[in-house]
Amino acid sequence: MIASHMARYRPLRWENALMLSWLAHRVIKDAWYVVITWVLMLVVVAAVSLTGLGGSGLFDRLSPSSTGLPGTQSAEGQQVLDSLAGDSVIVTLLVTDVDLTTTARQEAIAEALTQAHADLGAIVGKENVLDPFVVPGMLTSPAAQSMASTSGDGFIIVATVNPNGPKVADPQDQEYAATVLGQVEQVSQRLERVPGELRAVEPKATGIVSHEGLRAQAINDQAERDLLVGELIALPAALLIMILVFGGFLLAGMPLLGALAAILGTVGALYGMSLVMDLQSFVVNVASVMSLGLSIDYALLLTFRYREELARAREELTHGSRPATRRRRRSGRRDTLVVTCMTTAMRTAGRTIIFSALTVAISLMGLVAMGPGILRSIGLAGAAAALVSAAASLTLVPAVLVLLGRRASRRSVLSTVPVLGPVLRRVGDVTRDEGSFSALARRIHAHPWAVLLGCLMILVLLALPLRHMQLLNTSIEQLPPGSEQRLHHETLEKDYPAVAGQDATLILAGTGSRVTDFINNEVAGVAGVESVLNPSTAGDYTVVYLDLEGSQWSASAEQAVIGVRALDAPVDIWVTGQAANQVDFKATIIQGLPVALPLVALSIFILLFGLTGSLLIPLKALAVNVLSLCASLGVVVWVFQDGHGAGPLGFTPVGGLEATVVATTAALGFGLAMDYEVFLLARITEYRQAGFDNDTAVERGLQRSGRIITFAGLIMVVVFAGFITGRLLAVKEIGLALAVIVALDITLVRLLLVPAVMKLLGSWNWWAPQWLRGLHGAPGVHHEHVRLTHPPAQAIPAPSPGPIAPQDQQHQQYDGHRPPAAMMEAPPPPPTAG
Secondary structure (H helix, E strand, C coil), X not given: CECCEECCCCXXXXXXXXXXXXXXXXXXXXXXXXXHHHHHHHHHHHHHHHHHHHCCCHHHHCCCCCCCCCCCHHHHHHHHHHHHCCCCEEEEEEEECCCCCCHHHHHHHHHHCHHHHHHHHHHHCHHHEECCCCCCCHHHCHHXXXXXXXXXXXXXXXXXXXCCCCCCCCCCCHHHHHHHHHHXXXXXXXXXXXXXXXCCCCCCCXXXXXXXXXXXXXXXXXXXXXXXXXXXXXXXXXXXXXXXXXXXHHHHHHHHHHHHHHHHHXXXXXXXXXXXXXXXXXXXXXXXXXXXXHHHHHHHHHHHHHHHHHHHHXXXXXXXXXXXXXXXXXXXXXXXXXXXXXXXHHHHHHHXXXXXXXXXXXXXXXXXXXXXXXXXXXXXXXXXXXXXXXXXXXXXXXXXXXXXXHHHHCCCHHHHCCCHHHHHHHHCCCCCCCCHHHHHHHHHHHCHHHHHHHHXXXXXXXXXXXXXXXXXXXXXXXXXXXXXXXXXXXXXXXXXXXXCCCCEEEEECCCCHHHHHHHHHCHHHCCCEEEEEEEEEECCEEEEEEEECCCCCCHHHHHHHHHHHCCCCCCCEXXXXXXXXXXXXXXXXXXXXXXXXXXXXXXXXXXXXXXXXXXXXXXXXXXXXXXXXXXXHHHHHXXXXXXXXXXXXXXXXXXXXXXXXXXXXXXXXXXXXXXXXXXXXXXXXXXXXXXXXXXXXXXXXXHHHHHXXXXXXXXXXXXXXXXXXXXXXXXXXXXXXXXXXXXXXXXXXXXXXXXXXXXXXXXXXXXXXXXXXHHHCCCCCCCCCCEEXXXXXXXXXXXXXXXXXXXXXXXXXXXXXXXXXXXXXXXXXXXXXX
């Protein structure tokens, strides 16, 4: 005889607050309206966000990449420089593969450029066009030599677009901005024709036009291509995994449906954000990756749980006293079995999804606490992606599943294929409390100290490279090697040192002898300052360029900047440049940590307490996930900063990691780790509150959640790995970082370390003061009909309202006006058979 004992459902205050029962009722009743609403909304969002309806779409509204943070000394100094330079735009043509070694060749090139000089002068004025051939004496002049390559095989033409002259226009003057943009476009188009005009005298002549807008556009275009390629790789791979999980195409499409809705919804949220704040291409990539991964995770969890409930109900009906029969449903009614199973799935998996989304969003809000700039925009965009993903998984996905009805539990055609069928049935088995994951937990419980020490040793070893991590803030270096704009930048750095950007710029709010003495006697003597170059005055300001020790990204350059800023200057000073930006970025993060860390830790602690009713489990989760995050970042340092993955991954090491990538990875990676922590703890807590002892609750909770955690994590790894193929360095870095974080979390941490720690803590896992227990809610099964095949001695069976014949229960209909009894309390124990 097979007996199935069910514990009565007793909702906690947390669930009442989240109104999951109400949400399930509305989604089930109005399933068609939910689906139609989502479709219409996504069509409108896609049309507005991607095309702008005649205006600027999202990708057209992205701001140029910036290495500065608002409010920092670097950003303020750059503003001073910009005001001194007016509102001019510099357009440069880099000409290569020409011969400048003889006077005859120089004269021939000058003759070929005659018409170009005339045309450019007509656009911006002759005084605003410079190249070696407009300087008297040409390359015999030092001024002309600075615009020719050191190897004598190229030169540059510089055109300055400045219709307003020395005046500075109002930043809100759209008419003037349009005028500047139009002239920049005219100059760019004219310069692009120059290499062709030179081929009469230099057949191999080539050229690259560059200005700030083109550099920003190159990064944005590459980000858009990386996003598209990453999704084209990730989605088919994720579909294959989900077919393996569900054994067919029907249910495997549910997570992809949720992913499509979440991605478009996130794009709409980003478009709205772009109307009120600056967004960069990196922000869009991060938010898109998040929405893709999280939405698949959440939809997979809900679909898996719904399928589990259908399988449980089918098993109970199979062992009923009478065979179940079918009766045609009346139009407009819902099958009671579908209603009951979806309601249970929404109450359980839905609760987990909400806790998970809030955990991820809170982790990312830590970036918002760091201050304005790219970190704040990443935090807001990521939090929006998490919440949109949860919304799609809690409304659109269950609505489609309800419309599918019992077809979701049917075996697919693939399950009948020899060899493949048994594998799919084995992988998709959702009915057992005992299996490979519970067996693994028992083995860990037999040797908890060995597992704990082994896992900690591995994580610490992986984290060791963090000791020499160097944070960088790059821009054009993000582009792949060989791209036009990066090649333009690198060629100037290598062959045109006089016009290439210097390591740092010092701006002083004063002129005269005391400023000059300060520069010569104190600035020049700072450790790491190798030389002071090109001092000049502009109005009441003095501008000096500094050549620093090491590369502009190096730690020695940063120390030199700190040393100059620490001087007792006679006037206000600002130091800008690459190294200065990095110093300010690190300082911003350090200043924000005292606010961000307590905010994130306390918020997540409260959420996990609400989930488990324990004080120690949240503390354990925070400690373990921080260690896992450090190990993952250590791997990224070893690969990208130390260059061990340069060949296979196709990048050139730049000596450090992008600071925005590290900050984003820390926040998002911590949230993802907590995401899977919630998945596991939710099931363990169900069994614990059903009356099982600690070890059995961990074993059965891992058995029930291990499969979904493994497959969800595997899909997430595939999604992130798809973005490693991107060509922007930051996209590669964050793709690998998040893939490593999830891979470590679903293997080493979630399947090994957590069961070992919970075994050692024993009953202390669930400790909390009595007054806090009262805040959490009454003890008992709070969100699942836990099946107790062997009820523990301490479990008190709940009274049953009486048996209902399976076939009668099966044909009750849901009319959409009020939830049936099955939605109000747990179904009664099924009749025994045998």
